[in-house]
Amino acid sequence: MSEKTIKLEILRYNPEVDQEPNFGTFEIPYNEAWSLLDALEYIKDELDSSLTYRWSCRMAVCGSCGMVVNGRPQLGCETFLRDSYPNTIRVEPLANFPIEKDLVVDASTFIEKLEAVKPYIIDAVDAMEAEPARKIIPTTKTSLGTFKQTPKEMGLFKQFSMCINCMLCYSACPQMGLNPMFTGPAALAIGHRYNLDSRDHGTDQRTEVIQDKNGVWSCTFVGYCSEVCPKNVDPAAAINQNKAQGAQDWALSFLMPRKGEK
Amino acid sequence: MRRTRLCRCTSGNLSLILPSICPIQKLGHLLFEMSMQIVNADIVIVGAGGAGLRAAIAAAEKNPDLNIALISKVYPMRSHTVAAEGGSAGVVQSHDSLEHHFQDTVAGGDWLCDQDTVDYFVSHSTEEMVRLENWGCPWNRKDDGTVNVRAFGGMKIERTWFAADKSGFHMLHTLYQTSIKYPQIKRFDEYFATDLIVEDGRAQGVVAIEIATGEPKTFLGRSVVFATGGSGRTFRFNTNGAIVTGDGHAMAFRAGAALRDMEFVQYHPTGLPGSGVLMTEGCRGEGGILLNKDGYRYLQDYGLGPETPVGEPKNKYMELGPRDRLSQAFWHEQRKGRTIETPLGDAVHLDLRHLGKEKLMERLPLICSLAKNYLGVDPVTDPVPVRPAVHYTMGGIRANIDGSTGIPGLYVAGECASNGMHGANRLGSNSLAETVVFGKVAGESAVDFASQATQSDEKLLTEQARSHLARIEAMRNANGSEKASHIRHEMVKTMEKTLGIYRIGEEMQQGVDKLAELRERLKNIKVEDKTRVFNTELLLAFELESSLTVAEAMAVGALNRKESRGAHQRLDGFEERDDENFLKHTLTYFNGDAAPRIEYEDVNITRYQPAVRAYGAAGEAEK
Numbered sequence: 001m002s003e004k005t006i007k008l009e010i011l012r013y014n015p016e017v018d019q020e021p022n023f024g025t026f027e028i029p030y031n032e033a034w035s036l037l038d039a040l041e042y043i044k045d046e047l048d049s050s051l052t053y054r055w056s057c058r059m060a061v062c063g064s065c066g067m068v069v070n071g072r073p074q075l076g077c078e079t080f081l082r083d084s085y086p087n088t089i090r091v092e093p094l095a096n097f098p099i100e101k102d103l104v105v106d107a108s109t110f111i112e113k114l115e116a117v118k119p120y121i122i123d124a125v126d127a128m129e130a131e132p133a134r135k136i137i138p139t140t141k142t143s144l145g146t147f148k149q150t151p152k153e154m155g156l157f158k159q160f161s162m163c164i165n166c167m168l169c170y171s172a173c174p175q176m177g178l179n180p181m182f183t184g185p186a187a188l189a190i191g192h193r194y195n196l197d198s199r200d201h202g203t204d205q206r207t208e209v210i211q212d213k214n215g216v217w218s219c220t221f222v223g224y225c226s227e228v229c230p231k232n233v234d235p236a237a238a239i240n241q242n243k244a245q246g247a248q249d250w251a252l253s254f255l256m257p258r259k260g261e262k
Numbered sequence: 263m264r265r266t267r268l269c270r271c272t273s274g275n276l277s278l279i280l281p282s283i284c285p286i287q288k289l290g291h292l293l294f295e296m297s298m299q300i301v302n303a304d305i306v307i308v309g310a311g312g313a314g315l316r317a318a319i320a321a322a323e324k325n326p327d328l329n330i331a332l333i334s335k336v337y338p339m340r341s342h343t344v345a346a347e348g349g350s351a352g353v354v355q356s357h358d359s360l361e362h363h364f365q366d367t368v369a370g371g372d373w374l375c376d377q378d379t380v381d382y383f384v385s386h387s388t389e390e391m392v393r394l395e396n397w398g399c400p401w402n403r404k405d406d407g408t409v410n411v412r413a414f415g416g417m418k419i420e421r422t423w424f425a426a427d428k429s430g431f432h433m434l435h436t437l438y439q440t441s442i443k444y445p446q447i448k449r450f451d452e453y454f455a456t457d458l459i460v461e462d463g464r465a466q467g468v469v470a471i472e473i474a475t476g477e478p479k480t481f482l483g484r485s486v487v488f489a490t491g492g493s494g495r496t497f498r499f500n501t502n503g504a505i506v507t508g509d510g511h512a513m514a515f516r517a518g519a520a521l522r523d524m525e526f527v528q529y530h531p532t533g534l535p536g537s538g539v540l541m542t543e544g545c546r547g548e549g550g551i552l553l554n555k556d557g558y559r560y561l562q563d564y565g566l567g568p569e570t571p572v573g574e575p576k577n578k579y580m581e582l583g584p585r586d587r588l589s590q591a592f593w594h595e596q597r598k599g600r601t602i603e604t605p606l607g608d609a610v611h612l613d614l615r616h617l618g619k620e621k622l623m624e625r626l627p628l629i630c631s632l633a634k635n636y637l638g639v640d641p642v643t644d645p646v647p648v649r650p651a652v653h654y655t656m657g658g659i660r661a662n663i664d665g666s667t668g669i670p671g672l673y674v675a676g677e678c679a680s681n682g683m684h685g686a687n688r689l690g691s692n693s694l695a696e697t698v699v700f701g702k703v704a705g706e707s708a709v710d711f712a713s714q715a716t717q718s719d720e721k722l723l724t725e726q727a728r729s730h731l732a733r734i735e736a737m738r739n740a741n742g743s744e745k746a747s748h749i750r751h752e753m754v755k756t757m758e759k760t761l762g763i764y765r766i767g768e769e770m771q772q773g774v775d776k777l778a779e780l781r782e783r784l785k786n787i788k789v790e791d792k793t794r795v796f797n798t799e800l801l802l803a804f805e806l807e808s809s810l811t812v813a814e815a816m817a818v819g820a821l822n823r824k825e826s827r828g829a830h831q832r833l834d835g836f837e838e839r840d841d842e843n844f845l846k847h848t849l850t851y852f853n854g855d856a857a858p859r860i861e862y863e864d865v866n867i868t869r870y871q872p873a874v875r876a877y878g879a880a881g882e883a884e885k
Contacts, residue, residue: 045747050791056503148407
């Protein structure tokens with residue numbers, strides 16, 4: 001190990017002990033190959049076993065280790081010490097969520113919002129059960145039993161299916177701080193993902209949440225969500241597409257008793 | 263239900279956090295003494311990865327009137343299924359057959375597979391892949407809108423369904439999101455199970471810690487499913503996530519279930535040096551090649567040749583050989599001094615450049631970004647250094663086809679289970695399929711069992727739960743002199759050193775002795791953080807306890823298997839497969855502080871008799 005060191009300032013908060021969060025500073029050996037997670041593990045193993053953070057896969061796909069690094073929401077596993085060295089790295093929990101302990105935030109409201117958009121295929125049978133008056137032509141199936149879906153049709157939604165639920169976009173979103181009821185970028189993108197899926201007939205059932213005042217209309221299109229997204233999901237685009245659709249539906253509602261089927 | 267909280271701070275805005283500590287929380291310990299929180303369900307499922315979610319959905323569909331408690335130490339989408347890349351096997355092509363898949367799997371497992379289980383698996387995996395598609399899984403497609411499949415190691419015909427190189431991610435999110443439709447599935451996210459409750463000879467629940475509050479809770483049900491994943495974190499260099507610590511293995515083991523074939527640990531041939539991050543076998547399925555320091559495709563020297571033309575991968579040849587053989591070939595190359603020295607250890611090159619940028623972006627986007635981020639290597643322009651890394655636990659909690667175990671009422675599925683699927687070496691893309699095929703089976707079996715079982719007297723159950731809760735408190739109050747993290751460091755180094763790709767009796771004995779010492783020292787650890795909210799130091803101590811227990815079963819199983827088969831290769835006079843003495847499953851039983859007790863049982867061979875296991879041209883000649 002080299003003799004170089006690097007400093008980390010980490011926001012610490014233990015609700016059973018601390019009146020309020022405070023930064024703690026740790027100086028650790030500098031290793032060029034280390035990610036921020038490696039550094040946190042070193043601290044937990046060697047310096048302070050009470051340091052608390054979430055992590056698992058180390059490969060930017062499980063979505064556990066979102067944190068704010070030098071003011072920017074990032075995945076700990078994709079942040080490297082070499083990008084900051086020799087400067088001190090400042091690590092905070094994701095913004096716009098209650099802190100449970102240290103870098104761990106309470107994700108339960110995010111999960112509730114995600115589940116509220118009905119993020120699953122609502123097939124023709126389920127859709128007709130919900131709306132008996134509606135005539136739905138089921139998506140064609142192959143002899144194997146899979147739905148027919150061309151690469152082009154899949155391309156419509158694929159990007160929005162890449163969300164790893166890391167919540168960086170919620171931390172980035174200024175609107176989330178102003179209106180905690182806002183459904184938020186990731187959940188709206190995932191709802192949109194199903195709306196765009198040729199196998200799905202559930203758009204109507206998602207409208208209530210997506211087009212609600214706490215849905216897409218709470219977004220002021222700052223676009224920082226898409227900037228911080230580690231998977232290029234571009235939730236801002238999903239939200240904007242929904243606003244356009246919502247406006248069109250609103251206009252159509254004056255002309256037609258039911259808006260046009262997609 | 264999801265999060266009952268005794269106390270919560272208010273807002274994310276730091277300045278708004280109330281400087282108050284909820285008085286109830288201060289009384290936490292007292293409350294624990296006075297009352298015990300009990301969650302009553304019909305079925306208790308531990309683990310919400312691929313297998314656990316599939317089990318929960320199957321149970322909800324089979325009997326919508328049952329209440330299912332789905333407990334997981336992480337949110338479902340964090341489960342390690344998420345990291346699986348390459349794909350999931352299920353026969354679809356007209357020139358393929360279930361028999362081919364069966365034979366590939368049994369031979370791939372060096373005939374240690376239970377053939378009735380493999381038969382069940384191959385004949386049910388395709389329908390599960392179709393079901394996932396119907397639920398929204400974005401499997402890659404052909405232009406005509408049908409599903410595409412790719413080649414994979416040890417598979418005679420292309421049958422691996424894939425969603426780029428994020429197959430596990432898409433399967434897991436599809437299963438999680440679909441599970442939301444079922445109100446009977448009550449999730450308990452971030453609850454850490456510590457013990458199985460066995461009363462009247464039956465599994466009837468678990469004790470778990472609600473991580474957010476530190477409160478212990480007792481979950482009671484008339485049947486229990488474990489879908490708790492593998493135990494690869496017992497080794498230093500591995501592809502696994504932090505959570506893969508063998509908790510379920512250890513809980514079942516302590517409660518009397520057998521761990522079977524634990525000595526068979528899969529080294530995946532292509533992990534990134536340093537981190538161990540996985541470069542999917544799909545790389546080779548798409549045509550990637552492996553080169554030593556001379557730029558030579560060394561696999562042809564290890565019974566996998568002759569060399570196939572670059573860009574024309576041939577099933578079961580060269581880079582499409584099975585994982586055990588490829589990892590073993592690396593070991594030999596390293597001994598011969600033909601590997602490449604890197605600052606992060608010796609490596610060989612995984613060369614993907616000839617696939618071209620467009621194909622890499624369509625088929626392998628994740629590994630491209632991982633190689634760039636973690637090694638600074640762009641697979642489009644440069645070969646990627648890789649080396650074998652511990653990847654998968656072939657063994658597990660002994661189970662039958664229906665998921666049942668030695669403990670009535672306990673069902674298991676996925677990597678934690680040993681139902682005879684994988685034998686001595688798992689083929690790539692069989693494990694994702696396994697999670698859903700046997701997850702479904704376990705969920706349905708648990709419904710059947712719960713429907714005819716009656717719960718024991720709740721007093722007896724809570725009494726037992728109380729003893730488990732006392733164990734949690736004892737761990738929290740552990741005030742010895744050892745540092746748990748240092749014991750963990752010693753464990754993973756011991757496993758790497760003594761249970762590597764090739765093994766020697768003397769070293770394995772040293773490993774067994776060291777693990778016994780570490781288990782003893784674990785009793786003398788100090789848990790410094792005595793607080794309750796999100797106490798990960800406490801959870802790490804429990805995980806370490808589980809890992810050490812599982813590690814010992816691995817080491818003892820390996821030491822006593824005096825032959826070489828699949829992923830268990832010896833260099834000390836037992837270099838050959840010995841069907842006469844060891845065409846048998848190893849069974850290990852928990853034995854308190856002593857090393858596990860060992861038994862053996864026969865392998866179920868229905869129709870495919872053991873033969874020479876050969877690949878490449880030798881494999882064709884063998885037929």
